[in-house]
Amino acid sequence: MRIELHNLSKSFGTTHVLVGVNLDITFDHTLALVGPSGGGKSTLLRLLAGLDVPDSGSIRVDGVEIGSSESALRIYRREIGVVFQAYNLFPHLTALQNVILPLIHVHGLASEQAETRARAVLNRFQLSDHSGKQPGQLSGGQRQRVAIARALAIDPKFLLLDEPTSALDPEMTAEVLDVIAELRESGKPLVLVTHEMGFARHTADLVAFVAGGKIPEHGPGEAFFESPSSPEVRRFLEKILKY
Amino acid sequence: MEAFFERPQKPARAWARWLTVFALAVLYSLACWFAFSTTAGNWGLVWNYRVTFLNGWLLTIGVSAAALVLSTLIGVLAAIARRSSFLPLRYSAAFYIETIRGLPLIVLVLAGFYGVANALHWDDRISAGIVILSLFSGAYISEIIRAGVESIGRTQWDSARAIGLTTVQTYRFVVFPQVLRQSLPPLAGQFSSIIKDSSLLSIIGITELTFSAQQIASATYSTLACYLPLGICYLLLTVPISLWTKWLEKRVRFES
Numbered sequence: 471m472r473i474e475l476h477n478l479s480k481s482f483g484t485t486h487v488l489v490g491v492n493l494d495i496t497f498d499h500t501l502a503l504v505g506p507s508g509g510g511k512s513t514l515l516r517l518l519a520g521l522d523v524p525d526s527g528s529i530r531v532d533g534v535e536i537g538s539s540e541s542a543l544r545i546y547r548r549e550i551g552v553v554f555q556a557y558n559l560f561p562h563l564t565a566l567q568n569v570i571l572p573l574i575h576v577h578g579l580a581s582e583q584a585e586t587r588a589r590a591v592l593n594r595f596q597l598s599d600h601s602g603k604q605p606g607q608l609s610g611g612q613r614q615r616v617a618i619a620r621a622l623a624i625d626p627k628f629l630l631l632d633e634p635t636s637a638l639d640p641e642m643t644a645e646v647l648d649v650i651a652e653l654r655e656s657g658k659p660l661v662l663v664t665h666e667m668g669f670a671r672h673t674a675d676l677v678a679f680v681a682g683g684k685i686p687e688h689g690p691g692e693a694f695f696e697s698p699s700s701p702e703v704r705r706f707l708e709k710i711l712k713y
Numbered sequence: 714m715e716a717f718f719e720r721p722q723k724p725a726r727a728w729a730r731w732l733t734v735f736a737l738a739v740l741y742s743l744a745c746w747f748a749f750s751t752t753a754g755n756w757g758l759v760w761n762y763r764v765t766f767l768n769g770w771l772l773t774i775g776v777s778a779a780a781l782v783l784s785t786l787i788g789v790l791a792a793i794a795r796r797s798s799f800l801p802l803r804y805s806a807a808f809y810i811e812t813i814r815g816l817p818l819i820v821l822v823l824a825g826f827y828g829v830a831n832a833l834h835w836d837d838r839i840s841a842g843i844v845i846l847s848l849f850s851g852a853y854i855s856e857i858i859r860a861g862v863e864s865i866g867r868t869q870w871d872s873a874r875a876i877g878l879t880t881v882q883t884y885r886f887v888v889f890p891q892v893l894r895q896s897l898p899p900l901a902g903q904f905s906s907i908i909k910d911s912s913l914l915s916i917i918g919i920t921e922l923t924f925s926a927q928q929i930a931s932a933t934y935s936t937l938a939c940y941l942p943l944g945i946c947y948l949l950l951t952v953p954i955s956l957w958t959k960w961l962e963k964r965v966r967f968e969s
Contacts, residue, residue, distance in 0.1 A: 521874055548877035557868040562890045571886060572876040
Protein backbone atom coordinates (compact mmCIF):
# COMPACT_ATOMS: atom_id res chain seq x y z
CA MET A 471 0.00 0.00 0.00
CA ARG A 472 1.21 3.47 -0.86
CA ILE A 473 0.12 6.68 0.84
CA GLU A 474 1.14 10.07 -0.53
CA LEU A 475 0.34 13.26 1.31
CA HIS A 476 1.04 16.56 -0.40
CA ASN A 477 1.07 19.71 1.69
CA LEU A 478 -1.88 18.46 3.72
CA SER A 479 -3.48 20.94 6.14
CA LYS A 480 -6.52 20.75 8.39
CA SER A 481 -7.79 23.19 11.00
CA PHE A 482 -10.75 23.18 13.32
CA GLY A 483 -11.59 26.80 14.01
CA THR A 484 -8.32 28.37 15.13
CA THR A 485 -6.67 25.06 15.99
CA HIS A 486 -4.26 23.97 13.26
CA VAL A 487 -4.24 20.20 13.59
CA LEU A 488 -2.25 19.35 10.48
CA VAL A 489 0.14 21.89 8.99
CA GLY A 490 1.43 21.21 5.48
CA VAL A 491 2.19 17.51 5.93
CA ASN A 492 4.19 15.80 3.21
CA LEU A 493 4.73 12.07 3.14
CA ASP A 494 5.31 9.34 0.59
CA ILE A 495 5.42 5.86 2.05
CA THR A 496 4.89 2.33 0.83
CA PHE A 497 4.37 -0.63 3.13
CA ASP A 498 3.24 -4.22 2.83
CA HIS A 499 1.01 -4.71 5.78
CA THR A 500 0.86 -2.42 8.80
CA LEU A 501 1.45 1.29 9.22
CA ALA A 502 1.28 2.51 12.81
CA LEU A 503 0.64 6.18 13.53
CA VAL A 504 2.03 7.09 16.93
CA GLY A 505 2.63 10.33 18.78
CA PRO A 506 1.36 12.54 21.57
CA SER A 507 -2.34 13.21 22.11
CA GLY A 508 -3.60 16.12 20.06
CA GLY A 509 -0.72 15.72 17.62
CA GLY A 510 -2.99 15.04 14.65
CA LYS A 511 -2.98 11.22 14.37
CA SER A 512 -6.72 10.77 14.52
CA THR A 513 -7.35 13.71 12.23
CA LEU A 514 -4.98 12.21 9.68
CA LEU A 515 -6.80 8.89 9.95
CA ARG A 516 -10.20 10.60 9.47
CA LEU A 517 -8.86 12.26 6.32
CA LEU A 518 -7.58 8.89 5.08
CA ALA A 519 -11.02 7.42 5.85
CA GLY A 520 -12.75 10.08 3.79
CA LEU A 521 -14.74 11.22 6.82
CA ASP A 522 -13.31 14.75 6.76
CA VAL A 523 -12.01 16.89 3.92
CA PRO A 524 -8.60 18.63 4.15
CA ASP A 525 -8.52 22.43 4.03
CA SER A 526 -5.71 22.23 1.48
CA GLY A 527 -3.36 19.68 -0.04
CA SER A 528 -4.14 16.24 -1.34
CA ILE A 529 -4.07 12.58 -0.39
CA ARG A 530 -3.29 9.80 -2.86
CA VAL A 531 -3.85 6.20 -1.88
CA ASP A 532 -2.22 3.65 -4.20
CA GLY A 533 -1.86 6.42 -6.76
CA VAL A 534 -5.50 7.51 -6.72
CA GLU A 535 -6.42 10.89 -5.32
CA ILE A 536 -9.26 11.01 -2.75
CA GLY A 537 -12.02 13.29 -4.01
CA SER A 538 -13.49 16.11 -1.99
CA SER A 539 -17.20 15.99 -2.82
CA GLU A 540 -19.42 14.06 -0.42
CA SER A 541 -20.68 11.75 -3.19
CA ALA A 542 -17.13 10.89 -4.33
CA LEU A 543 -16.11 10.33 -0.72
CA ARG A 544 -19.06 8.02 -0.10
CA ILE A 545 -18.02 5.81 -2.99
CA TYR A 546 -14.45 5.87 -1.65
CA ARG A 547 -15.60 4.98 1.89
CA ARG A 548 -17.50 1.95 0.66
CA GLU A 549 -14.25 0.21 -0.17
CA ILE A 550 -12.45 0.70 3.10
CA GLY A 551 -13.04 -0.58 6.61
CA VAL A 552 -12.87 1.76 9.60
CA VAL A 553 -12.89 0.93 13.32
CA PHE A 554 -13.12 3.69 15.94
CA GLN A 555 -12.17 3.81 19.63
CA ALA A 556 -15.59 2.71 20.84
CA TYR A 557 -19.29 2.83 20.08
CA ASN A 558 -18.77 1.58 16.52
CA LEU A 559 -21.72 -0.76 16.62
CA PHE A 560 -25.36 0.19 16.31
CA PRO A 561 -26.82 -0.60 19.74
CA HIS A 562 -30.33 -1.48 18.49
CA LEU A 563 -29.04 -4.23 16.18
CA THR A 564 -27.54 -7.62 17.04
CA ALA A 565 -23.92 -8.40 16.22
CA LEU A 566 -25.06 -10.31 13.13
CA GLN A 567 -27.39 -7.50 11.97
CA ASN A 568 -24.56 -5.01 12.46
CA VAL A 569 -22.37 -6.97 10.06
CA ILE A 570 -25.21 -7.57 7.59
CA LEU A 571 -26.42 -3.97 7.36
CA PRO A 572 -23.70 -2.58 5.06
CA LEU A 573 -23.57 -5.82 3.05
CA ILE A 574 -27.21 -5.46 2.03
CA HIS A 575 -27.77 -1.71 1.93
CA VAL A 576 -24.39 -0.50 0.70
CA HIS A 577 -23.04 -3.44 -1.27
CA GLY A 578 -26.32 -4.80 -2.59
CA LEU A 579 -25.98 -8.42 -1.48
CA ALA A 580 -29.10 -10.58 -1.24
CA SER A 581 -30.05 -11.21 2.37
CA GLU A 582 -29.14 -14.94 2.43
CA GLN A 583 -25.77 -14.21 0.82
CA ALA A 584 -25.15 -11.40 3.30
CA GLU A 585 -26.03 -13.60 6.25
CA THR A 586 -23.77 -16.42 5.08
CA ARG A 587 -20.86 -14.05 4.69
CA ALA A 588 -21.54 -12.29 8.00
CA ARG A 589 -21.71 -15.62 9.87
CA ALA A 590 -18.45 -16.73 8.28
CA VAL A 591 -16.64 -13.58 9.43
CA LEU A 592 -18.08 -13.75 12.95
CA ASN A 593 -17.08 -17.40 13.09
CA ARG A 594 -13.53 -16.50 12.13
CA PHE A 595 -13.25 -14.26 15.19
CA GLN A 596 -14.90 -16.83 17.51
CA LEU A 597 -18.03 -14.72 17.79
CA SER A 598 -20.58 -17.27 16.58
CA ASP A 599 -22.05 -17.69 20.06
CA HIS A 600 -22.62 -13.95 20.31
CA SER A 601 -24.09 -13.26 16.88
CA GLY A 602 -27.61 -12.87 18.27
CA LYS A 603 -26.61 -10.47 21.06
CA GLN A 604 -26.93 -6.72 21.03
CA PRO A 605 -23.81 -4.63 21.76
CA GLY A 606 -25.06 -3.89 25.29
CA GLN A 607 -24.80 -7.60 26.09
CA LEU A 608 -21.21 -7.92 24.81
CA SER A 609 -17.95 -7.08 26.55
CA GLY A 610 -15.85 -4.20 25.26
CA GLY A 611 -13.41 -6.58 23.61
CA GLN A 612 -16.17 -8.55 21.92
CA ARG A 613 -17.70 -5.31 20.65
CA GLN A 614 -14.44 -4.23 19.04
CA ARG A 615 -14.03 -7.68 17.48
CA VAL A 616 -17.52 -7.44 16.00
CA ALA A 617 -16.61 -3.97 14.72
CA ILE A 618 -13.50 -5.41 13.06
CA ALA A 619 -15.61 -8.24 11.63
CA ARG A 620 -18.08 -5.73 10.19
CA ALA A 621 -15.24 -3.73 8.63
CA LEU A 622 -13.72 -6.88 7.12
CA ALA A 623 -16.97 -8.45 5.88
CA ILE A 624 -17.25 -5.99 3.01
CA ASP A 625 -13.84 -7.20 1.75
CA PRO A 626 -12.25 -3.74 1.99
CA LYS A 627 -9.11 -2.66 0.15
CA PHE A 628 -7.56 -1.73 3.49
CA LEU A 629 -8.46 -1.18 7.14
CA LEU A 630 -8.15 1.95 9.25
CA LEU A 631 -8.17 1.57 13.02
CA ASP A 632 -8.36 4.63 15.29
CA GLU A 633 -7.07 3.67 18.75
CA PRO A 634 -9.21 0.51 18.73
CA THR A 635 -8.09 -0.51 22.23
CA SER A 636 -7.90 2.81 24.08
CA ALA A 637 -11.30 2.33 25.74
CA LEU A 638 -10.56 -1.22 26.90
CA ASP A 639 -8.98 -2.71 30.01
CA PRO A 640 -5.65 -4.60 29.56
CA GLU A 641 -7.17 -8.07 29.20
CA MET A 642 -9.58 -7.00 26.49
CA THR A 643 -6.84 -4.95 24.85
CA ALA A 644 -4.83 -8.15 24.43
CA GLU A 645 -7.87 -9.94 22.99
CA VAL A 646 -8.36 -7.23 20.34
CA LEU A 647 -4.66 -6.86 19.57
CA ASP A 648 -4.52 -10.63 18.96
CA VAL A 649 -7.19 -10.23 16.32
CA ILE A 650 -5.39 -7.31 14.69
CA ALA A 651 -2.12 -9.24 14.64
CA GLU A 652 -3.93 -12.16 13.08
CA LEU A 653 -5.17 -9.90 10.27
CA ARG A 654 -1.60 -9.92 9.03
CA GLU A 655 -2.24 -13.33 7.58
CA SER A 656 -5.24 -12.12 5.60
CA GLY A 657 -2.93 -9.80 3.66
CA LYS A 658 -5.11 -6.70 4.03
CA PRO A 659 -3.05 -3.57 4.62
CA LEU A 660 -3.96 -1.68 7.72
CA VAL A 661 -3.28 1.73 9.17
CA LEU A 662 -3.44 1.86 12.93
CA VAL A 663 -3.46 4.80 15.32
CA THR A 664 -2.25 3.42 18.63
CA HIS A 665 -0.80 4.14 22.04
CA GLU A 666 0.34 0.52 22.40
CA MET A 667 4.03 1.01 21.67
CA GLY A 668 4.95 -2.62 22.25
CA PHE A 669 2.34 -3.68 19.75
CA ALA A 670 3.42 -1.07 17.19
CA ARG A 671 6.99 -2.21 17.55
CA HIS A 672 6.24 -5.86 16.99
CA THR A 673 3.61 -5.79 14.28
CA ALA A 674 4.10 -2.59 12.31
CA ASP A 675 6.19 -2.65 9.15
CA LEU A 676 6.35 1.08 9.28
CA VAL A 677 5.86 3.58 12.09
CA ALA A 678 5.08 7.24 11.43
CA PHE A 679 5.43 9.77 14.22
CA VAL A 680 2.74 12.45 14.12
CA ALA A 681 3.27 15.45 16.38
CA GLY A 682 2.51 19.15 16.25
CA GLY A 683 0.59 18.73 13.03
CA LYS A 684 3.59 17.31 11.19
CA ILE A 685 5.26 13.96 10.60
CA PRO A 686 8.84 14.62 11.70
CA GLU A 687 9.93 11.00 11.37
CA HIS A 688 8.90 7.68 9.95
CA GLY A 689 10.68 4.41 9.48
CA PRO A 690 10.60 0.63 9.91
CA GLY A 691 9.24 -0.50 13.29
CA GLU A 692 12.46 -1.78 14.92
CA ALA A 693 14.63 1.08 13.70
CA PHE A 694 12.11 3.68 14.81
CA PHE A 695 12.17 2.44 18.38
CA GLU A 696 15.87 1.43 18.53
CA SER A 697 17.50 4.46 17.02
CA PRO A 698 15.16 7.40 16.45
CA SER A 699 16.88 10.20 14.62
CA SER A 700 14.74 13.21 15.53
CA PRO A 701 14.83 14.75 19.01
CA GLU A 702 11.00 14.87 19.19
CA VAL A 703 10.73 11.10 18.87
CA ARG A 704 13.53 10.54 21.37
CA ARG A 705 11.81 12.78 23.91
CA PHE A 706 8.44 11.10 23.26
CA LEU A 707 9.84 7.59 23.63
CA GLU A 708 11.80 8.51 26.74
CA LYS A 709 8.67 9.87 28.32
CA ILE A 710 6.37 6.94 27.57
CA LEU A 711 8.92 4.18 28.09
CA LYS A 712 10.00 5.59 31.44
CA TYR A 713 7.61 3.38 33.43
CA MET B 714 -43.13 17.28 60.25
CA GLU B 715 -40.38 14.71 59.93
CA ALA B 716 -42.70 12.18 58.31
CA PHE B 717 -43.39 14.77 55.64
CA PHE B 718 -39.79 15.28 54.56
CA GLU B 719 -38.04 12.05 55.38
CA ARG B 720 -37.59 9.45 52.71
CA PRO B 721 -38.50 5.93 53.88
CA GLN B 722 -35.65 3.52 54.43
CA LYS B 723 -37.60 0.59 53.15
CA PRO B 724 -40.86 0.31 51.17
CA ALA B 725 -44.13 0.32 53.11
CA ARG B 726 -45.78 -3.05 53.85
CA ALA B 727 -48.42 -4.27 51.41
CA TRP B 728 -51.25 -4.28 53.98
CA ALA B 729 -50.39 -0.71 55.01
CA ARG B 730 -50.60 0.44 51.41
CA TRP B 731 -53.94 -1.26 50.75
CA LEU B 732 -55.42 -0.02 54.01
CA THR B 733 -54.35 3.55 53.20
CA VAL B 734 -55.84 3.38 49.71
CA PHE B 735 -59.11 1.97 51.05
CA ALA B 736 -59.42 4.49 53.89
CA LEU B 737 -58.68 7.40 51.56
CA ALA B 738 -61.21 6.16 49.01
CA VAL B 739 -63.92 6.04 51.69
CA LEU B 740 -62.92 9.42 53.12
CA TYR B 741 -62.84 11.28 49.80
CA SER B 742 -66.08 9.63 48.63
CA LEU B 743 -67.87 10.78 51.78
CA ALA B 744 -66.46 14.27 51.38
CA CYS B 745 -67.74 14.42 47.81
CA TRP B 746 -71.09 13.04 48.88
CA PHE B 747 -71.64 15.71 51.54
CA ALA B 748 -70.46 18.46 49.21
CA PHE B 749 -72.48 17.56 46.16
CA SER B 750 -75.45 15.42 47.21
CA THR B 751 -77.76 18.43 47.28
CA THR B 752 -76.70 19.86 43.92
CA ALA B 753 -75.94 16.75 41.88
CA GLY B 754 -79.57 16.44 40.86
CA ASN B 755 -80.73 14.89 37.74
CA TRP B 756 -78.80 11.76 36.92
CA GLY B 757 -81.86 10.10 35.39
CA LEU B 758 -82.45 12.97 33.01
CA VAL B 759 -78.83 12.96 31.88
CA TRP B 760 -78.93 9.19 31.36
CA ASN B 761 -81.38 9.80 28.49
CA TYR B 762 -78.60 11.53 26.61
CA ARG B 763 -76.10 8.68 26.95
CA VAL B 764 -75.87 8.11 23.19
CA THR B 765 -74.87 11.74 22.60
CA PHE B 766 -72.24 11.29 25.28
CA LEU B 767 -70.92 8.09 23.76
CA ASN B 768 -70.77 9.62 20.28
CA GLY B 769 -68.83 12.57 21.67
CA TRP B 770 -66.43 10.20 23.39
CA LEU B 771 -65.87 8.24 20.17
CA LEU B 772 -65.29 11.45 18.23
CA THR B 773 -62.74 12.55 20.82
CA ILE B 774 -60.89 9.26 20.39
CA GLY B 775 -61.10 9.51 16.59
CA VAL B 776 -59.93 13.12 16.43
CA SER B 777 -57.09 12.43 18.89
CA ALA B 778 -55.92 9.33 17.02
CA ALA B 779 -55.96 11.15 13.67
CA ALA B 780 -54.13 14.11 15.24
CA LEU B 781 -51.57 11.76 16.77
CA VAL B 782 -50.70 10.25 13.37
CA LEU B 783 -50.61 13.60 11.59
CA SER B 784 -48.69 15.39 14.34
CA THR B 785 -46.08 12.62 14.49
CA LEU B 786 -45.56 13.06 10.75
CA ILE B 787 -45.33 16.84 11.12
CA GLY B 788 -43.06 16.47 14.14
CA VAL B 789 -40.60 14.16 12.37
CA LEU B 790 -40.45 16.38 9.27
CA ALA B 791 -40.01 19.53 11.38
CA ALA B 792 -37.27 17.85 13.43
CA ILE B 793 -35.37 16.87 10.28
CA ALA B 794 -35.92 20.33 8.73
CA ARG B 795 -34.68 21.91 11.98
CA ARG B 796 -31.34 20.13 11.44
CA SER B 797 -31.16 20.72 7.69
CA SER B 798 -28.14 22.45 6.20
CA PHE B 799 -30.51 24.27 3.81
CA LEU B 800 -31.04 27.51 5.73
CA PRO B 801 -34.54 28.52 4.51
CA LEU B 802 -35.83 25.11 5.56
CA ARG B 803 -34.07 25.23 8.92
CA TYR B 804 -35.30 28.73 9.74
CA SER B 805 -38.86 27.93 8.62
CA ALA B 806 -38.93 24.94 10.94
CA ALA B 807 -37.50 26.99 13.82
CA PHE B 808 -40.08 29.73 13.17
CA TYR B 809 -42.92 27.21 13.12
CA ILE B 810 -41.81 25.46 16.32
CA GLU B 811 -41.15 28.61 18.34
CA THR B 812 -44.35 30.36 17.21
CA ILE B 813 -46.59 27.42 18.00
CA ARG B 814 -44.95 26.74 21.34
CA GLY B 815 -45.44 30.38 22.28
CA LEU B 816 -49.18 30.38 21.58
CA PRO B 817 -52.01 29.06 23.76
CA LEU B 818 -53.93 26.36 21.93
CA ILE B 819 -57.19 28.30 22.23
CA VAL B 820 -55.68 31.21 20.26
CA LEU B 821 -54.47 28.80 17.62
CA VAL B 822 -57.90 27.18 17.37
CA LEU B 823 -59.72 30.51 17.06
CA ALA B 824 -57.24 32.08 14.63
CA GLY B 825 -56.81 28.86 12.68
CA PHE B 826 -60.51 28.19 12.23
CA TYR B 827 -62.18 31.62 12.09
CA GLY B 828 -59.15 33.23 10.49
CA VAL B 829 -57.34 30.86 8.17
CA ALA B 830 -59.81 28.02 7.50
CA ASN B 831 -62.73 30.38 6.85
CA ALA B 832 -60.64 32.47 4.45
CA LEU B 833 -59.81 29.28 2.57
CA HIS B 834 -63.49 28.26 2.58
CA TRP B 835 -62.54 25.18 4.51
CA ASP B 836 -65.83 24.48 6.21
CA ASP B 837 -65.38 20.94 7.47
CA ARG B 838 -64.91 21.55 11.17
CA ILE B 839 -63.59 18.13 12.06
CA SER B 840 -60.79 17.99 9.50
CA ALA B 841 -59.84 21.62 10.19
CA GLY B 842 -59.82 20.85 13.91
CA ILE B 843 -57.60 17.80 13.40
CA VAL B 844 -55.13 19.84 11.35
CA ILE B 845 -55.02 22.67 13.92
CA LEU B 846 -54.51 20.22 16.77
CA SER B 847 -51.82 18.38 14.78
CA LEU B 848 -49.96 21.59 13.98
CA PHE B 849 -50.01 22.43 17.69
CA SER B 850 -48.90 19.02 18.89
CA GLY B 851 -46.43 18.60 15.99
CA ALA B 852 -44.28 21.42 17.34
CA TYR B 853 -43.92 19.65 20.68
CA ILE B 854 -43.33 16.27 19.04
CA SER B 855 -40.60 17.76 16.84
CA GLU B 856 -38.80 18.87 20.00
CA ILE B 857 -39.11 15.35 21.43
CA ILE B 858 -37.70 13.89 18.22
CA ARG B 859 -34.97 16.51 18.01
CA ALA B 860 -33.84 15.75 21.55
CA GLY B 861 -33.78 12.06 20.59
CA VAL B 862 -31.76 12.67 17.42
CA GLU B 863 -29.29 14.89 19.29
CA SER B 864 -28.73 12.17 21.86
CA ILE B 865 -27.30 9.92 19.12
CA GLY B 866 -23.56 10.35 19.47
CA ARG B 867 -21.16 11.53 16.78
CA THR B 868 -19.53 8.12 16.59
CA GLN B 869 -22.81 6.60 15.43
CA TRP B 870 -22.95 9.07 12.54
CA ASP B 871 -19.26 8.46 11.81
CA SER B 872 -19.76 4.70 11.84
CA ALA B 873 -22.73 5.00 9.52
CA ARG B 874 -20.77 7.22 7.13
CA ALA B 875 -17.71 5.00 7.37
CA ILE B 876 -19.62 1.94 6.20
CA GLY B 877 -20.94 3.97 3.27
CA LEU B 878 -24.56 4.67 4.25
CA THR B 879 -26.18 7.76 2.73
CA THR B 880 -27.74 10.37 5.01
CA VAL B 881 -31.24 9.07 4.30
CA GLN B 882 -30.12 5.49 5.00
CA THR B 883 -28.43 6.65 8.21
CA TYR B 884 -31.66 8.20 9.45
CA ARG B 885 -33.64 5.13 8.43
CA PHE B 886 -31.41 2.31 9.69
CA VAL B 887 -29.40 3.91 12.47
CA VAL B 888 -30.90 7.09 13.88
CA PHE B 889 -34.68 6.66 13.83
CA PRO B 890 -34.81 3.14 15.28
CA GLN B 891 -32.80 4.40 18.26
CA VAL B 892 -34.71 7.67 18.53
CA LEU B 893 -38.02 5.83 18.43
CA ARG B 894 -37.11 3.53 21.27
CA GLN B 895 -35.97 6.45 23.38
CA SER B 896 -38.79 8.80 22.45
CA LEU B 897 -41.64 6.36 22.89
CA PRO B 898 -42.33 7.30 26.54
CA PRO B 899 -42.51 11.07 25.90
CA LEU B 900 -44.51 10.42 22.71
CA ALA B 901 -47.03 8.38 24.68
CA GLY B 902 -47.27 11.27 27.12
CA GLN B 903 -47.87 13.62 24.21
CA PHE B 904 -50.75 11.39 23.07
CA SER B 905 -52.32 11.92 26.46
CA SER B 906 -51.89 15.69 25.97
CA ILE B 907 -53.56 15.52 22.57
CA ILE B 908 -56.61 13.80 24.09
CA LYS B 909 -56.90 16.48 26.75
CA ASP B 910 -56.21 19.33 24.33
CA SER B 911 -58.86 18.07 21.90
CA SER B 912 -61.46 19.34 24.41
CA LEU B 913 -60.67 22.87 23.22
CA LEU B 914 -62.02 21.98 19.78
CA SER B 915 -65.45 22.30 21.38
CA ILE B 916 -65.21 26.08 20.93
CA ILE B 917 -65.39 25.73 17.15
CA GLY B 918 -68.42 23.48 17.40
CA ILE B 919 -66.89 20.04 16.92
CA THR B 920 -69.25 17.64 18.67
CA GLU B 921 -66.56 15.86 20.67
CA LEU B 922 -66.89 14.83 24.29
CA THR B 923 -66.68 18.24 25.98
CA PHE B 924 -69.04 19.83 23.45
CA SER B 925 -71.54 17.00 23.96
CA ALA B 926 -71.36 17.38 27.74
CA GLN B 927 -71.94 21.12 27.46
CA GLN B 928 -74.96 20.58 25.24
CA ILE B 929 -76.48 18.01 27.58
CA ALA B 930 -75.80 20.31 30.53
CA SER B 931 -77.66 23.19 28.92
CA ALA B 932 -80.54 20.93 27.86
CA THR B 933 -81.02 19.33 31.30
CA TYR B 934 -79.85 22.16 33.57
CA SER B 935 -77.82 19.63 35.57
CA THR B 936 -74.17 20.55 35.39
CA LEU B 937 -72.47 18.18 37.79
CA ALA B 938 -74.27 15.14 36.42
CA CYS B 939 -72.78 16.04 33.04
CA TYR B 940 -69.33 17.27 33.95
CA LEU B 941 -68.46 14.55 36.43
CA PRO B 942 -68.86 11.75 33.82
CA LEU B 943 -67.04 14.05 31.38
CA GLY B 944 -63.99 14.06 33.63
CA ILE B 945 -64.21 10.31 34.17
CA CYS B 946 -64.36 9.69 30.42
CA TYR B 947 -61.09 11.62 29.94
CA LEU B 948 -59.47 9.76 32.82
CA LEU B 949 -60.52 6.45 31.27
CA LEU B 950 -58.33 7.37 28.29
CA THR B 951 -55.44 9.20 29.94
CA VAL B 952 -54.77 7.05 33.01
CA PRO B 953 -54.05 3.85 31.01
CA ILE B 954 -51.75 5.87 28.73
CA SER B 955 -49.97 7.29 31.75
CA LEU B 956 -49.46 3.79 33.18
CA TRP B 957 -48.25 2.58 29.79
CA THR B 958 -45.80 5.52 29.64
CA LYS B 959 -44.37 4.60 33.04
CA TRP B 960 -43.95 1.01 31.92
CA LEU B 961 -42.17 2.13 28.71
CA GLU B 962 -39.86 4.39 30.70
CA LYS B 963 -38.88 1.51 32.92
CA ARG B 964 -38.24 -0.75 29.95
CA VAL B 965 -36.03 1.80 28.16
CA ARG B 966 -34.06 2.33 31.36
CA PHE B 967 -33.34 -1.38 31.71
CA GLU B 968 -32.20 -1.77 28.15
CA SER B 969 -29.68 1.04 28.05
